Amino acid sequence: MSKLSLLEKDAWLSPHQGAIEATFHNYKDLLDEFGDSHDGIVNFAGNHLFFGLHPYGDGWVFREWAPNAKKIHLIGDFSNWQPVESYRLQQKDHGIWEIFFPANTLKHMDLYKLYVEWEFGTGHRIPAYAKRVIQDPQTLIFSAQVWQPQTPFNWTDNDFQPAFKHPVIYEAHVGMAEKDEKVGTYKEFTNNILPRINEAGYNVIQLMAVQEHPYYGSFGYHVSNFFAASSRFGTPEDLKELVNRAHELGIAVIMDIVHSHAVKNEEEGLSRFDGTLDQYFYPGDRGFHPAWDSRCFDYGKKEVQAFLLSNCRFWLEEYHFDGYRFDGVTSMLYHHHGLEKAFTNYNDYFDGSQDRNALVYLMLANHLIHKIKPKAISVAEEMSGFPGTGAPPEEGGLGFNFRLSMGVPDFWIKLIKELPDEDWDMGTIFHELTQHRPEERTISYAESHDQALVGDKTIIFRLADKEMYDFMSKDTPSLVIDRAIALHKLIRLVTLTTANGGYLNFMGNEFGHPEWIDFPREGNNWSYKYARRQWNLADDKTLKYEWLKAFDTAMINTVVEEKVLTPLPVYQNLANEGDKILVFNRGDFLMVFNFHPSASFPDYGIPVAPGKYKILLNSDRPEYGGFDRIDQAPLYFSEPVGGNPKNGHQLKLYLPNRTGLILRKIPTPRVH
Structure with a gap:
């Protein structure tokens, strides 16, 4: 097989190639065993459709996996919460236990659980695949509950799929x-x-x-x-x-x-x-x-x-x-x-x-x-x-x-x-x-x-x-x-x-x-x-x-x-430790922060790509508990540093102390 791309992306992993490939082979071997090319892993992940309590014909079927058990009884009001022979599960192959019983034994919202016997003990157990479990408010004991409402839930979400890349x-x-x-x-x-x-x-x-x-x-x-x-x-x-x-x-x-x-x-x-x-x-x-x-x-x-x-x-x-x-x-x-x-x-x-x-x-x-x-x-x-x-x-x-x-x-x-x-x-x-x-x-x-x-x-x-x-x-x-x-x-x-x-x-x-x-x-x-x-x-x-x-x-x-998170990577424009100014961009978005506890800076020069910029978010707005020190209305135009475009462009902004801004570079219209 060709080298795993994880190893190609990170050369520092080369000394550990054997361990990474061994894990990958284990994974692939299991997929092959499941028959994944024919949705085998989905079928393998279907235990909840087999085990537990399910309607079956005109009655019920219940199955559990308990390889060490000697006896298992289904108990509830129908058995006076005692193990009785008529509700004893039958042992099948591979540690599976099973029982079929009439529909009138259990109804929606009835309580039930298991009474399990093993070689040196017994115990009450809640089925491993129980889909509804409730606690008695007086005794504080938990039990499984039959949940089979007559009318299934009516989904109206039309097979919703997340339509965004950035959660x-x-x-x-x-x-x-x-x-x-x-x-x-x-x-x-x-x-x-x-x-x-x-x-x-x-x-x-x-x-x-x-x-x-x-x-x-x-x-x-x-x-x-x-x-x-x-x-x-x-x-x-x-x-x-x-x-x-x-x-x-x-x-x-x-x-x-x-x-x-x-x-x-x-x-x-x-x-x-x-x-x-x-x-x-x-x-x-x-x-x-x-x-x-x-x-x-x-x-x-x-x-x-x-x-x-x-x-x-x-x-x-x-x-x-x-x-x-x-x-x-x-x-x-x-x-x-x-x-x-x-x-x-x-x-x-x-x-x-x-x-x-x-x-x-x-x-x-x-x-x-x-x-x-x-x-x-x-x-x-x-x-x-x-x-x-x-x-x-x-x-x-x-x-x-x-x-x-x-x-x-x-x-x-x-x-x-x-x-x-x-x-x-x-x-x-x-x-x-x-x-x-x-x-x-x-x-x-x-x-x-x-x-x-x-x-x-x-x-x-x-x-x-x-x-x-x-x-x-x-x-x-x-x-x-x-x-x-x-x-x-x-x-x-x-x-x-x-x-x-x-x-x-x-x-x-x-x-x-x-x-x-x-x-x-x-x-x-x-x-x-x-x-x-x-x-x-x-x-x-x-x-x-x-x-x-x-x-x-x-x-x-x-x-x-x-969609501010979409452009990658994130580039640092400026990190001035004395002024406590941090500026970075992602695509056309420019983020500007003044972390200084007291100093505000008029006409602070920020290196940017040439163009005009609009403020999208300003933490100093009064409705956010700020002091309304920034004029958010105008567009801000970059200018050449020192008047020479060869030196790059800068944006001059008033940066009040403890303020953060998001700006966006406005696209220049094409001339036809």
Whole structure:
């Protein structure tokens, strides 16, 4: 075979060619085994259509995979929740169990589960492929629920496909999306939050905590039931309506998919499902995540591959999701899970700690996702910078469309914590925001939910701190708040406009949501006070939050409508450390920043291509909390430096302190 293009693009990978090619061959061998040229991988990813509960003729069929079980009974009200012989499953080949039973045994919304017996024990289990799981509010016990409404959901999204190349993502959690101290619902999100996201200009919603999880405070990352949409937010139809409505607005919806680990709970989840610890998970210590107190999948086992790949297919087809943000990819890639590991050179990626099973699984998953939905969005939460994360599997990569630029929020927090803004280095800012591997596109973000969790601080709270409690009224002046608002805008604008693919914002951060996120738990007396979003602050025209909301809306709409992210690469025009001026361009778009805390500069010369320029966005507008120091009406014409065109052209602008601008070069009409 010819050399993989990933190796051709990056000569530094040559010493590791053997490892990369061995992984690729494993991937290709599995595709050949599946018969991928005849959609074999799609059929392989069809376990959810075979296992679990399904109508069958004039009755029901139920199947489960439990190779170590000695007996399995279906239990529910029909059996008085006791194992009875008439509802005992029959053992088939390859660890499969099966039962057929009459239609009147179960009806829509009935509860059921399994009673599994193994050699030295028994236990209640929720079926691995259950599509609906609910918790009893009194006993707090989880059970599977029959979900077979008489009328199927009526999709009206006309096979929606994302029509954009650059996702501008609104990361959201349905449960904490309401302003009241409670768990929000899919319906409330559709009616109350979706219009806000649409108005704000975002073209993708990333939903957290969709897969069912026993503990609300896990933020949805300790999944128990991989095929069940969390019932604490409403019904499957409610979630489908949310996605359907978003599609009608032209907004794609992706979900956090958690295949990096699973909750260790046994009655609710997959751990010790058939009495063994290694049915779905790696044997021994390798099957336990030392930092997350959870279980680690055995990605090399065919039944586990089929389970997880079927999960990828299920959410795309059943709920019309447009792709995934894969959680914890770094943890999957290495036996050490990336814990306490500094990745300083290429040898650190190929030192024998790779989990090749996981690498191959991710290649298969991305191949499958894009086979089912070619324009699907696939994002890796990957912090080690693993080579090939953003390259197609056929080139030797993992196949993700994008990798989250997880170093960017870390950079901003470090900068804010350790240096006053008069010491910020313009060249360093540009470098940190634009560095990426040559084969990958990235999602830039200033902060996500991680930076907002209790124990950490959002950017606005780091900049303003206690002043936010007393000085966010527009009638109450504060130099601290003025600085915080100005830098909050600049940080977001420079992060977005340097993006090498897309951008992400967590719900509420766009208007500087105060304080932190803390889910109800014993330590806070099970309070929902910090597990909500106070939209009323952004809507109150007497408060300064409205300025930040207005700026974010203008920023996102400008970048999306003008397609600012399309031209690549991003070129630095100027980085003046003394003046704190940073200027860069992408195509005909010019981004100009004055980060100086006090100095404003009249007629500041900026090197540009000859032409005339128009201001598209100005952070100093009064409706954004600025001071209206820039005349935005006129066109700005470049002029030769020193009057000699051989010296290049410059644009002379008034640059007030702590201000950011987007300008566009106006095309010169052709003369016929």
